[in-house]
Amino acid sequence: MQVDPIHQFEIKDLWPIGHLGGHEIDFTNSALFMFIIVGAVSALLIGGTAPRAVVPGRLQSIAEMSYEFVANTVRSSAGAEGMKFFPFVFTLFMFVLFANLIGLIPYSFTVTSQLIITASLALLVFLIVVGYGFWHNGLHFLNLFVPKGVPKIILPAIVVIEVLSFLSRPVSHSVRLFANMLAGHITLQVFAGFVIMLAGAGILGWFGAALPFIMVVLLTALELLVAFLQAYVFAILTCIYLNDAIHPGH
Amino acid sequence: MSDARENGERDKQRTNEAALSARLQRLNEGLGQIHTAGEPSDSPGVDRAATASGYAKGFRLSSELVAGVVVGAGIGWLIDRWLGISPWGLIIFLLLGFAAGVLNVMRSAGLVAGTALDESTRQRRDR
Numbered sequence: 001m002q003v004d005p006i007h008q009f010e011i012k013d014l015w016p017i018g019h020l021g022g023h024e025i026d027f028t029n030s031a032l033f034m035f036i037i038v039g040a041v042s043a044l045l046i047g048g049t050a051p052r053a054v055v056p057g058r059l060q061s062i063a064e065m066s067y068e069f070v071a072n073t074v075r076s077s078a079g080a081e082g083m084k085f086f087p088f089v090f091t092l093f094m095f096v097l098f099a100n101l102i103g104l105i106p107y108s109f110t111v112t113s114q115l116i117i118t119a120s121l122a123l124l125v126f127l128i129v130v131g132y133g134f135w136h137n138g139l140h141f142l143n144l145f146v147p148k149g150v151p152k153i154i155l156p157a158i159v160v161i162e163v164l165s166f167l168s169r170p171v172s173h174s175v176r177l178f179a180n181m182l183a184g185h186i187t188l189q190v191f192a193g194f195v196i197m198l199a200g201a202g203i204l205g206w207f208g209a210a211l212p213f214i215m216v217v218l219l220t221a222l223e224l225l226v227a228f229l230q231a232y233v234f235a236i237l238t239c240i241y242l243n244d245a246i247h248p249g250h
Numbered sequence: 251m252s253d254a255r256e257n258g259e260r261d262k263q264r265t266n267e268a269a270l271s272a273r274l275q276r277l278n279e280g281l282g283q284i285h286t287a288g289e290p291s292d293s294p295g296v297d298r299a300a301t302a303s304g305y306a307k308g309f310r311l312s313s314e315l316v317a318g319v320v321v322g323a324g325i326g327w328l329i330d331r332w333l334g335i336s337p338w339g340l341i342i343f344l345l346l347g348f349a350a351g352v353l354n355v356m357r358s359a360g361l362v363a364g365t366a367l368d369e370s371t372r373q374r375r376d377r
């Protein structure tokens with residue numbers, strides 16, 4: 001049996017939904033999983049808050065915990081003013097978290113392993129930061145690029161470096177999530193491939209296959225952690241960037 | 251007489267050393283505070299969590315550096331195409347991109363305070 005570690009990231013067209021500029025627009029497995037993610041998040045939150053119990057049940061506890069977790073993150077890294085962006089950050093966090101977690105289920109598709117998805121999310125954050133920064137602070141937003149206490153002679157170079165550093169944010173923001181998910185899933189697939197190859201080699205291979213199998217189990221646990229961690233990192237970086245827009249350096 | 255002068259010099263030296271060590275200690279304390287403030291999640295926890303957070307940190311820092319370089323190179327290339335001054339735009343912006351990448355890395359590692367807003371978040375977090 002041939003094992004192809006890249007196969008899991010293949011986009012498949014499920015059914016066509018129209019044409020745009022000579023290109024066929026298809027409903028893909030990626031789109032399907034995005035709908036599943038949004039459905040799962042909505043089901044968790046609507047179903048969780050429906051009982052409105054004083055003593056929360058299991059589902060309500062999860063919903064409340066996720067709210068408090070993100071709210072604390074936003075407050076601690078973007079301040080109380082950052083809470084106006086709470087719906088945005090919460091949506092991003094839940095979307096990325098569920099995309100990562102659902103992607104761990106065998107035979108499912110990992111939406112966040114597509115660079116275009118993470119780049120779109122990071123660009124959305126970037127554009128909101130720039131748009132809100134200029135709307136809220138006017139041209140004072142540009143003070144972000146002028147650090148205090150720098151000698152006048154090297155200031156132009158510093159400003160260019162700061163601007164480049166600012167422009168590189170969406171790149172690192174998106175690539176980090178994408179690369180983590182891609183690398184993790186390829187590693188899992190490669191080790192799972194070892195299991196299959198060794199098991200196909202006869203009775204001795206069965207014993208050999210136990211080793212990569214243990215590895216797969218451990219890696220799955222690690223990937224579960226990475227899935228959560230990366231969603232958290234994505235959310236906290238969003239908060240830090242929004243903080244720039246709310247209070248740029250004076 | 252020369253003995254007294256020698257004594258005085260030795261005293262001065264000693265006070266200098268004492269002052270130096272006090273300053274070093276203060277610096278170390280300050281650095282320690284910055285480190286704890288910058289990385290609150292670094293407290294020793296479960297072994298696997300520590301490994302995973304180290305892995306995450308490595309990934310974070312490397313992606314910051316690469317992003318800076320890539321953005322610098324991209325902008326340099328675009329400037330070359332628009333202004334037709336190839337290869338100068340690429341050379342200069344690649345170097346600036348390296349600088350921006352290193353700045354990114356040092357910021358996200360908490361080694362450089364960065365902009366004023368970082369200070370404010372740190373103070374808020376401390377409180």
